Amino acid sequence: MHADDILDRLNDEQKQAVSAPLGNSLVLAGAGTGKTRVLTHRIAWLATHERMPMGSILAVTFTNKAAGEMRTRVAALVGDAGPGRWVGTFHSTALRLLRSHRHEARLGDEFAIIDADDQLRIIRTLSIDMNISVDQVNPRNTRSYINKQKEQGRRHANAVRLNQPYESEYKRIYKAYEARCQKESLVDFGEMLLRCLEMLREHEDLLRLYRRVFGNVLVDEFQDTNAIQYDWLKLIAKDSASFMAVGDDDQSIYGWRGAEVANMNRLLSDFKPVSVHRLEQNYRSSEHILQAANSVISHNNSRLGKNLWTDQGAGQPIVLTRSVNEHSEADAVATFAKDYAMNGGKYEDIAVLYRSHALSRVLERSFNGYAVPYRIYGGLRFFERAEIKDALAYMRLVATPDTDFAFARVVNTPTRGIGSKSIERLREIALERGVSLFRASEAVVVERLLPARTVNSLEKFLRLLANMRKASEGAELSEIADQCIRLSGLVDFHAPDKTETSIGRRENLQELVNACSQFVEDPVGDEEQGTPASALRAFLDHASLGEEAPQMEAGGDAVRLMTVHSAKGLEFPVVQLVGVEDGIFPNSMAINEGGLEEERRLFYVAMTRAMKELRIGHAEVRTRYGQGQSISVPSRFLAEIPEDNTDRMFFEPARMPSAYARSHPSSRPSLAKGGDELDGVRSGAVVRHARFGEGIVLATEGSGDNARVQVEFKRFGSKWLVLGYANLQVLES
DNA sequence: CACCGAAATATTTTT
DNA sequence: TATTTCGGTG
Numbered sequence: 126m127h128a129d130d131i132l133d134r135l136n137d138e139q140k141q142a143v144s145a146p147l148g149n150s151l152v153l154a155g156a157g158t159g160k161t162r163v164l165t166h167r168i169a170w171l172a173t174h175e176r177m178p179m180g181s182i183l184a185v186t187f188t189n190k191a192a193g194e195m196r197t198r199v200a201a202l203v204g205d206a207g208p209g210r211w212v213g214t215f216h217s218t219a220l221r222l223l224r225s226h227r228h229e230a231r232l233g234d235e236f237a238i239i240d241a242d243d244q245l246r247i248i249r250t251l252s253i254d255m256n257i258s259v260d261q262v263n264p265r266n267t268r269s270y271i272n273k274q275k276e277q278g279r280r281h282a283n284a285v286r287l288n289q290p291y292e293s294e295y296k297r298i299y300k301a302y303e304a305r306c307q308k309e310s311l312v313d314f315g316e317m318l319l320r321c322l323e324m325l326r327e328h329e330d331l332l333r334l335y336r337r338v339f340g341n342v343l344v345d346e347f348q349d350t351n352a353i354q355y356d357w358l359k360l361i362a363k364d365s366a367s368f369m370a371v372g373d374d375d376q377s378i379y380g381w382r383g384a385e386v387a388n389m390n391r392l393l394s395d396f397k398p399v400s401v402h403r404l405e406q407n408y409r410s411s412e413h414i415l416q417a418a419n420s421v422i423s424h425n426n427s428r429l430g431k432n433l434w435t436d437q438g439a440g441q442p443i444v445l446t447r448s449v450n451e452h453s454e455a456d457a458v459a460t461f462a463k464d465y466a467m468n469g470g471k472y473e474d475i476a477v478l479y480r481s482h483a484l485s486r487v488l489e490r491s492f493n494g495y496a497v498p499y500r501i502y503g504g505l506r507f508f509e510r511a512e513i514k515d516a517l518a519y520m521r522l523v524a525t526p527d528t529d530f531a532f533a534r535v536v537n538t539p540t541r542g543i544g545s546k547s548i549e550r551l552r553e554i555a556l557e558r559g560v561s562l563f564r565a566s567e568a569v570v571v572e573r574l575l576p577a578r579t580v581n582s583l584e585k586f587l588r589l590l591a592n593m594r595k596a597s598e599g600a601e602l603s604e605i606a607d608q609c610i611r612l613s614g615l616v617d618f619h620a621p622d623k624t625e626t627s628i629g630r631r632e633n634l635q636e637l638v639n640a641c642s643q644f645v646e647d648p649v650g651d652e653e654q655g656t657p658a659s660a661l662r663a664f665l666d667h668a669s670l671g672e673e674a675p676q677m678e679a680g681g682d683a684v685r686l687m688t689v690h691s692a693k694g695l696e697f698p699v700v701q702l703v704g705v706e707d708g709i710f711p712n713s714m715a716i717n718e719g720g721l722e723e724e725r726r727l728f729y730v731a732m733t734r735a736m737k738e739l740r741i742g743h744a745e746v747r748t749r750y751g752q753g754q755s756i757s758v759p760s761r762f763l764a765e766i767p768e769d770n771t772d773r774m775f776f777e778p779a780r781m782p783s784a785y786a787r788s789h790p791s792s793r794p795s796l797a798k799g800g801d802e803l804d805g806v807r808s809g810a811v812v813r814h815a816r817f818g819e820g821i822v823l824a825t826e827g828s829g830d831n832a833r834v835q836v837e838f839k840r841f842g843s844k845w846l847v848l849g850y851a852n853l854q855v856l857e858s
Numbered sequence: 859c860a861c862c863g864a865a866a867t868a869t870t871t872t873t
Numbered sequence: 874t875a876t877t878t879c880g881g882t883g
Contacts, residue, residue: 187873216873241872314873381871483869486874503872544859578859671873690871712870727871750868750874 131169131202135162142402143167145369147175149396151347151389152371155433156418156733157409157696160371164343165195167369169202171341177366179203181340183211185218185358187349187379189670191694192217195345211339215354216314217670219321222335223312224666229331230324233310235525235662238669242509243530244268244313251301262294270295271302275315276383278322278353309529309561318353325360332360340366346694347372347392351383359395368396374429375422378690378727380719389429407433407733409696411440414739417770418732424765425722442772445763446742451484451704454744455491458701461740462497462684465699472498476685476697478731480710484703485686492684502687507640508668512619512630516637517668519609522590523597524661527561536562539618542582550575551583563590589613602660603641610634689731700735705743706757728762812853 132140139159142152143166154160168184171177184199186192196212211218220238223230239247248264248271270292274284281300289295306312312320325332342362344350347370350358362368370392377386392398407415415435422428448454458477466472477488482504492499507513515538518531526532536551537543554574555565569575570584589612596608610616616634620627644664685697704710711724732739743759 189873214873317873378871379873382873481870506872540860542859546859688871709870714870748874 131166131173135159135166136406138402138404138406139163139166141400142369142404143170144174145400145402147367148399149368150370150400150402151392151396151398152369152402152404153429153431154371154373154404155407155431156373156376156730157407158404158433159408160373160404161191161194161198161345161694163404164345164369164371165198165202167343168195168199171367172203175367177341179210181338181366182343183218183339183341183361184343184345185213185215186345187214188694189214189217191345214670215357216317219317219357220666220670222321223317223324226324226328226331229328230320231307232312232320235528236310236312237521237525237528237531238317238666239306239311239313239530240509240669240671241268241314242514243311244271246534247305247311247530248298248302251298251305255297255301257294257298262291262298266291267295267298271299272313272315273383274299275313275319276351276353278319278356311530315353318357322353322357322360325357335361336365342368344370344372346376348374348377348386348389349379349384350388351385355385355388355391363396370396374427375425375431375726376693376730378693378723378730380723381715386427403431405431405433407435408437409736410435410733410739411437411737413440413442413770414732414735417443417739417766418729420767420770421725421732421762421765422729425725427722441738443766443770444738444740445766445771446740447759448742448744450746451487451744451748452491454703454742455487456495457742458488458703459491459495459497461701462492463495466497470699472682472684474698475701476687476692476695476699476734477701477703478687478689478692478734479703480689480712480727482688484709488686488703498681498683499686500683502685503691506671507633507636508671510630510633512615512634513637513668515615515619516606516610516613516634517665519593519613519615520606520661521665522563523593523605523609524658524665526563526590526594529555529562532562535613536566536583536586539614541586543579543586547575547579547583563587597657597661599657601642602645602657602664603638605657605661606638606641610638689727692734693730696734696736698736699738699740700731701740701742702731703742704747705741705760705763706747707760708757709747710760711762725762728760811856813856814853 132144135143136159139162142150142163145167152160152163154163164184168182171182172179184192184195186195192213199212213221223232223236227234227236245264245268248267249259252259252262252264252267266289270287270289273287274281277285279285281296281303284296284299286292306316325335339361342358342365344358349372358368358370372389374386374389377384380386393401410418412435415433419432446454446457448457462472462475465475477499479485479488485501485504489499489501491497508517515535518534521528521531522535533548536548551562551565551569554569555562558565558568560568566583566587570580570587573580575583593609593612596612597605600608616631619634620631641664644667645660689702702710707713710728711721715721715724741763743763744757747755747757749755
């Protein structure tokens, strides 16, 4: 592609950013202003106009999805640059450097990546070993302490004071945790970045090398960088030929995991960008949506400031809906989706967004009831499921039997008579002799160090591992996975019966095998995987980096359900927000100084996902874990949306109770209005409700448990109520 | 040591 | 409500 073509079909601001002179530049790109476009075109510009080799261009993003997107879009512009080159997430890039220089990084040859769950297990056993009460010093809190320190680049020795209770215990455990990870060659997410940073700091030659290699550095979502990511960028990119950071301070929503918006300001003084570009023309949303979003975000104080505009016309006003409770809200969303599809729309045009995963459960029920196809994103990710992690642990042991955390995970999974006591003893023996659990087990078997029953079980387990390794020799990756699953007996253990969960688990395990063959065919990572052994290692890394299983992207037309966080970077013709109530959104855990502004930014992100239609719902009553209904107050953010941009305040959508919908999945509710009588209540009757006060019955519908009436209340407008639940007092019939 | 039912506990967001 | 942990029994 020619240099001129690259600038084609870009607006003036975008053109300037793409063709900016070499040196440092900052692009402030509002939501929907073509940020990814600018980044990919900039890469193409560097490659063609500036004649930079593709291998000299490092582009980092936060999510795998964004990295993948960037790869395909760059490939479309300048052709495939080989397997990925240097386009990846912060974590995958750091990991790649660590793998290439494990010696300089002081890591073992086969270091393994551990996730949050593994971290917790390690912390728990450490706490117990150290006689620190797990009831008082909560391992979860310890974990968040450790992660926080790492995000700020702190080892235990120079940990920063956080003024938390039990801080000295946290610190002691942190020290032990560092030692344990080092000894077993384990790397957690924070460690990847920290270790990489330290490695470059300690090895001048490597730093020089990579400064030369990465002549051009581009960063996406810069507002989400934390302290070490920033330092890392500064270290390798401060004097590079070109450096471009793209970000939007209004979309900084990861403060809770260490992201510092202040890095945007820091960049101005540290990198002294030769050019700053502002992208303010929004191509995504209609005017109503954009104006409302602008209005909401303007309530934040700490902003760099910008105002998005569009020439797409007013579009539809935002629909604000109020429902009596979460079930009615969910039903309203389901029926809306159904209507939308029946009028020629596609389900996949619709995204239902919520603040936390917990809100998806009610939606699922209603969607099932109304037979609306849906797909939930996020939640328990594929590679985090217990059965998958078990299978991966076996695969890990095939690669490296000395990996203690994998050994400990599956030595008794499926149960084979090696209980906690035996494992404890095994640990002691391993510690005494300074060997891995695997070696310790061998010794126990040979020297008969434990009760005969345990020794037998251990011997069987070791034989199992040996068989797996033998079966895996020279085998294809998917064959290895298949053997691990089969020989271990994980299927029978996790999926013994015909229940839905069992079937799901069985499918998951099968899917793991599929993912393996997929991975070999179409490698996602950047490292070459010549031999089956290196393919195995690469796959384990891939799995540990939490990349989504390929199946998620496939599938038919369906509504998408996800958290606002995971919707970042995406856009949908129709966005439905649910549970927009104070305490949920903004979340009660976050209503404090900095927290509220971040919640508002999150709300802003949610609103700006919508292209044509934005619907925002809240319920009057919401049940929290099964019992104890609490009255909900609409989110304070709703008051920040101008009246002019909204429509049908207090729209009352409840039409049909879920129970009915469930028993008649295909039928649509018919709104029979008439004078029929139900339990002594007929239309025209005057009734009183405990909460809504006096009203007139407009219509009745259904019978028995499904009997419902529509009541026009004096102060609350018209509502559908379930007779058995509403407890109406008839004043006048 | 494994299994089962009871009790406790949890809901903020994720690379 | 849904899931995990605990404690008692076999």
